[in-house]
Amino acid sequence: MPQGILAVTEQADSALKNISFEVISTGKKLAETTGGPLTAAILGAGVDAMASQAAEYGADRILLADHEGLKDGLADACIQAVAQLVASADPAVVLIGATSLGKDIAARLSARLNAPLAMDCVAVRADGDRIVATRPMYGGKVLADVSLNGSPAIVAIRPRAMEAVAAQGAAGEVETVAVSLDGSTLSLVEKHMETGKIELTEADVVVTGGRGMGGDDFAVVEALAKALGGAVGASRSAVDEGWRPVSDQVGQTGKVVAPNLYIACGVSGAIQHLAGMASSRVVVAINKDPEAPIFSKCDFGIVGDLFDLVPALTAEIEKLKG
Amino acid sequence: MEIAVLLKQVPATESMIEISDDGSAIKTEGINWVMNPYDEMAVEEALQIRADTGGTVTVFSLGPEKVAEALRTALAMGADTAVRIDPKGKPLDGLAVAKVLAGELKKGAFDLIVGGHRAVDDDNFQVGPAVAELMSIPHISMVIKQDVADGRIRCTRTIDGGTLVLETTLPALITTQRGLNEPRYASLPGIMKAKKKPIDTRPLSETGTDPGAPMVQILAMRLPPQRKGGRIIEGDRAGDKAVALVKALREEAKVI
Ligand SMILES: Cc1cc2nc3c(=O)[nH]c(=O)nc-3n(C[C@H](O)[C@H](O)[C@H](O)COP(=O)(O)OP(=O)(O)OC[C@H]3O[C@@H](n4cnc5c(N)ncnc54)[C@H](O)[C@@H]3O)c2cc1C
Ligand SMILES: Nc1ncnc2c1ncn2[C@@H]1O[C@H](COP(=O)(O)O)[C@@H](O)[C@H]1O
Numbered sequence: 001m002p003q004g005i006l007a008v009t010e011q012a013d014s015a016l017k018n019i020s021f022e023v024i025s026t027g028k029k030l031a032e033t034t035g036g037p038l039t040a041a042i043l044g045a046g047v048d049a050m051a052s053q054a055a056e057y058g059a060d061r062i063l064l065a066d067h068e069g070l071k072d073g074l075a076d077a078c079i080q081a082v083a084q085l086v087a088s089a090d091p092a093v094v095l096i097g098a099t100s101l102g103k104d105i106a107a108r109l110s111a112r113l114n115a116p117l118a119m120d121c122v123a124v125r126a127d128g129d130r131i132v133a134t135r136p137m138y139g140g141k142v143l144a145d146v147s148l149n150g151s152p153a154i155v156a157i158r159p160r161a162m163e164a165v166a167a168q169g170a171a172g173e174v175e176t177v178a179v180s181l182d183g184s185t186l187s188l189v190e191k192h193m194e195t196g197k198i199e200l201t202e203a204d205v206v207v208t209g210g211r212g213m214g215g216d217d218f219a220v221v222e223a224l225a226k227a228l229g230g231a232v233g234a235s236r237s238a239v240d241e242g243w244r245p246v247s248d249q250v251g252q253t254g255k256v257v258a259p260n261l262y263i264a265c266g267v268s269g270a271i272q273h274l275a276g277m278a279s280s281r282v283v284v285a286i287n288k289d290p291e292a293p294i295f296s297k298c299d300f301g302i303v304g305d306l307f308d309l310v311p312a313l314t315a316e317i318e319k320l321k322g
Numbered sequence: 323m324e325i326a327v328l329l330k331q332v333p334a335t336e337s338m339i340e341i342s343d344d345g346s347a348i349k350t351e352g353i354n355w356v357m358n359p360y361d362e363m364a365v366e367e368a369l370q371i372r373a374d375t376g377g378t379v380t381v382f383s384l385g386p387e388k389v390a391e392a393l394r395t396a397l398a399m400g401a402d403t404a405v406r407i408d409p410k411g412k413p414l415d416g417l418a419v420a421k422v423l424a425g426e427l428k429k430g431a432f433d434l435i436v437g438g439h440r441a442v443d444d445d446n447f448q449v450g451p452a453v454a455e456l457m458s459i460p461h462i463s464m465v466i467k468q469d470v471a472d473g474r475i476r477c478t479r480t481i482d483g484g485t486l487v488l489e490t491t492l493p494a495l496i497t498t499q500r501g502l503n504e505p506r507y508a509s510l511p512g513i514m515k516a517k518k519k520p521i522d523t524r525p526l527s528e529t530g531t532d533p534g535a536p537m538v539q540i541l542a543m544r545l546p547p548q549r550k551g552g553r554i555i556e557g558d559r560a561g562d563k564a565v566a567l568v569k570a571l572r573e574e575a576k577v578i
Contacts, residue, residue: 072486100480101482103463104451107455108451108452110448111452115537119448120445132541137445138333142348143544145542146538147538188486189489191487193483239500253359254500261577271335282575285552295551297549298549299552299553300555300575308560313567
């Protein structure tokens, strides 16, 4: 009988990513109804030091897949490792972060195990014997409760949707599982990471510039983002103009962000844009057109020229932070 | 190169979505249906590869009769053949769709399969990699650049915080990401020609694939909480407004 929960983690620069703690914490909470154990899976090369991080969030047991082939976090190697860890833990539920890597793993794992998958979920609970997950559909215009009937139930969790809470696990017993990656077919030619840039989907604050920026000089929004320790986003119009890279795009066909604070500057508030930022906690709109639709979808609005207002805001925040 | 493209018809992204009275689906009246934007990129990329290497482009869609419109758009853009698998009303979850598509794709000898990285209706991010898994071939998701040569494909894909350049052997499956290309519009002669092309329609029951009962079922749909109109911060000068906003963000909203 499969039982308990396997929380699949992800790491960057020899530390578990925030999403990993969110996944373990979600597992901890779910285990209150489904029963345990809560096992955390850590995969990579030279990962034993990360086991204690997983234990701090309440994993009862930790499975390590330590293999040179997992060093680069390539999807096909990770899928093989995760499939073997699932076989070893035999869980009723597999939780994983819905990151770009996690989505690949979840989708292939579901097909490999003929198991139900709910992708990009913002809530999950046990309802009797079945798992019920809540997931946005239609670009966030709808929230759906879906039931997963089959085993293991695979639930991929949207970054920042669940809280990471430090908790005490039983003992955090650590076990290494020897994995074989013989089936790997992808080879890495090059990896390019944008250094020093906060990932939009992980940022606490996002400051977005739209067509109202009028050109590729985003200095004023960059300065505000920096003062707030946040990331810079862009509307699709700003991306289409070539002012910003596609990876900065927020919206239904861009990234879905859920920061504590979202500041939209020179963005009109098209439905496709709103779809990508509607679950932000607090939304501020700055637009010179008092009729701009964004004003009806924000918490605070300022009517005026962003080139006056944004620097004034930055100055005020810098003053505050000393 | 024999190329297959997977495409889905979805509500246009500007659609206002309403929920049906029983709460388990969306209301379909008045919705403008279009080809999933990521699948338009898939068609475009397939056509560009065909232009370089020769071969054919076959587009596949699993869906009701209406999806023939999206298939015709693909034909008008330049695809050679279109296949529609008709579920005849059978409910299918993402994995079931992948099983049916993989079953049909296995009947061909495709070197490359191109899909979208997600369909903007169910946002499952699932069908592409699942099809690859069921066909035991490699996949590369969220591709923004590709090169095919000598039985291999080299792709640049986006990951969180950067990009990877990956290489694998054909046959393979890739999924598209914004930035890969700008899909062409169908030309008028293309549209005329596409009207006459037949669509190879296959009832699900005759495909030989039994996807089984869906393992994922929608229990209930609801609209997320909507923001009401925001409070407009007043003030004489930019500086005054900035002070008032920062105060509100700090003392009321407590976000800074
Ligand atoms: C299939 C499809 C998918 C799409 N996906 C997305 C998506 O993912 N994300 C997305 O954002 N859009 C998306 N769109 C596009 C969307 O419909 C809008 O066209 C786009 O969001 C508009 O961007 P914008 O608000 O920057 O520009 P505009 O609508 O042109 O608005 C610019 C705003 O800036 C204001 N402004 C101008 N100058 C100033 C100034 N100096 N100070 C203050 N305000 C100023 C103006 O009053 C105006 O309100 C999609 C469209 C389609 C068809
Ligand atoms: N019913 C379908 N018919 C054909 N292709 C599909 C279908 N559903 C999904 N796809 C393909 O799979 C991709 C991802 O869809 P999804 O997993 O539903 O988000 C889409 O962009 C299409 O390329």
